[in-house]
Amino acid sequence: MINKRIMSTEDQKSENSMESSREIDEQPNDYAGLSMSGHILIRDKETGEELINKRNAIHYGNMANIVANALNNAAGAYIHYMAFGNGATSVDTSGRVVYKTPRVSEAYESGANLYSRTYYKIVSANTLTDKIEVIPGPSYTDIKITCTLGYDEPGDQDLFDSSTTNEGDYVFDELALFSYPRDTAAEDPINTSTMLTHVIFHPVQKSQNRIIEIIYTVRVQLS
Numbered sequence: 001m002i003n004k005r006i007m008s009t010e011d012q013k014s015e016n017s018m019e020s021s022r023e024i025d026e027q028p029n030d031y032a033g034l035s036m037s038g039h040i041l042i043r044d045k046e047t048g049e050e051l052i053n054k055r056n057a058i059h060y061g062n063m064a065n066i067v068a069n070a071l072n073n074a075a076g077a078y079i080h081y082m083a084f085g086n087g088a089t090s091v092d093t094s095g096r097v098v099y100k101t102p103r104v105s106e107a108y109e110s111g112a113n114l115y116s117r118t119y120y121k122i123v124s125a126n127t128l129t130d131k132i133e134v135i136p137g138p139s140y141t142d143i144k145i146t147c148t149l150g151y152d153e154p155g156d157q158d159l160f161d162s163s164t165t166n167e168g169d170y171v172f173d174e175l176a177l178f179s180y181p182r183d184t185a186a187e188d189p190i191n192t193s194t195m196l197t198h199v200i201f202h203p204v205q206k207s208q209n210r211i212i213e214i215i216y217t218v219r220v221q222l223s
Helices: 002-025 060-071
Strands: 034-044 050-058 079-085 089-091 097-099 117-122 131-136 141-149 171-179 197-205 212-222
Touching: 034 060, 034 197, 050 212, 079 141, 089 197, 097 197, 117 171, 171 212, 197 212
Parallel strands: none
Antiparallel strands: 034 050, 034 212, 050 197, 079 117, 079 171, 089 097, 131 141, 141 212, 171 197
């Protein structure tokens, strides 16, 4: 009788232990990884000729900061500018194009910038040619940013795309997305924006004889 009572007590302890373990196992797992990737397509809008088609680098530190601020409904926590530069490549003595490393980091860097920014344009106004679209997918969401440089943009560009070097303010070889500026009254407001991405590519000249369209896609996914 005593042995039977002891066995019954031990069985109860074992059952309670298993139930406790089951409760622990069934606790929700609130950990999720935020994954982002980017892709850029640059093309002649009239002919459809693809000039650049490649992936880009995400500035993870700055992107994490802007996402956190956006979730907190902070003012200006969104993509506002697309910026262009001409300081990311050089040509060696053999004529080979040498590419620099994208300026991205896992740490927050308020002063992150292109190597040599020479032009930028607002893309958050959502016009017919310059706009931001949110496109849901089966397990991800795409942010599609379209920016169009018309015949008259920039205003002081060359007449024809006939440059034989990678020099010139509008022989672009780098591009980035920037947030809304922290100080809109600054002399150059983009200097107070946060750089979110950076892509380096073979030099492309913008001139008056063609319209260039840039389609920049950032894919956001939780895992």
